[in-house]
Amino acid sequence: MTELERALLAVGQNLEVPTAPELTGAVRARLAEGQRPRLVSRRALVVALAVLAVAVGAVLAVPQARSTVKDWLGIGNVTIRYVEKLPPVEQATADLGLGEQMSLEEARERAGFQVRVPTVDGLDDPPKVFYNDQSSQVAFLYGSEDKPKLLITQADARGAIDKIVNLNVTERDLVVVEPGYAGVWLYGAKHAIFYPSTDHEEPFRLVGNALVYEIDGVTLRLEAEISKDEALRIARSMR
């Protein structure tokens, strides 16, 4: 162990950390009442986005600060960041990192959270269902891996935190998916996406339009070259 590491341990032991509250009673009370985890309220997201808009506006006014903007918005397990220039995507890949293909029933069993399926005609029987054990993510793929027409992913709190790096020319709209549940529609220029299951710092692939939202503790992402209205229609049909 180096001197610096020993110094960091010393700092850790002298950190000002409030005394841990007694949580057992509160947790047990919530379980006894059958309470599920608290939901992210629409208001909270709206406030977050409002703060974000101000933050982005302020930062864009100071060009040299652009590259330092980080972790400016989290929706469920997804983090969206603005950067001045997208990092390079090393190579095009047909591997979407979706994990093992299996039946919908098995994916539901493995996931353990409520897996929603679109009820829109033609989408209500996902042709390819995957479960990625490492990222606790369920995916529905319509089309092929090298040419996906629609990709829907879902992951709960334990799921991986995807990181989307969003070029500042990419547009984004705040959308209300359902009463009480807001999300973000990313469109325009492509954005890059990372998966934590890779060791590389480089983005994994480029994505066009995407709708990201959280509902009942599960983060959903729809990727497709479709309109916002169409994406919302699919999202709102998820049951």
Next chain:
Amino acid sequence: MTGVEGAVVGRPLTEAELVERAKRGDQDAYGDLVHAYQGIAFRTAYLLTGSAAEAEDAAQDAFVKAYYALGRFRKGAELRPWLLRIVANEARNRRRSAGRRTHLALRAAADPLSGGAAPSPEANLIASEQQETLLAAVNALPEEQREVVACRYFLELSEEETAETLGLKKGTVKSRLSRGLDRLREELGDD
């Protein structure tokens, strides 16, 4: 009661036994697990949010979520990093929603002595002024590096536990840690 019965009945349940009972819906057993891990859960959440109120909410929500996710906890796996990953996700989401950076501080100089527990040799090794400088440098690290440094040195997690807690591969933890330490050395002018 025979000796065997006494030994069996009186023996405290192991963590694995508590988990199995909790999976079957035994909330008393789960309460014991919450009690055992609430300290490290709160500390983890606090280091990631920098707010006692948010840390308490994050830890509480994480324990509720973990209860419903227990069915996916693999038998024989380590419970602590599995729980801490849920806590960390909750804490990071709150920090991002709040749109602010975490700023950690040292205890007031008199506190370590008045708090009862004697400072460890490491804690005494470095003058408080130097610790302030080092912590300021840690606070200024990019979030990805700061989180890894906090897990390794402020929570004293292993690299494996840090990887599991932050949802990263071990190689990513190593590279972020290496970059973070390099940056701290630069900041401190320690080449």
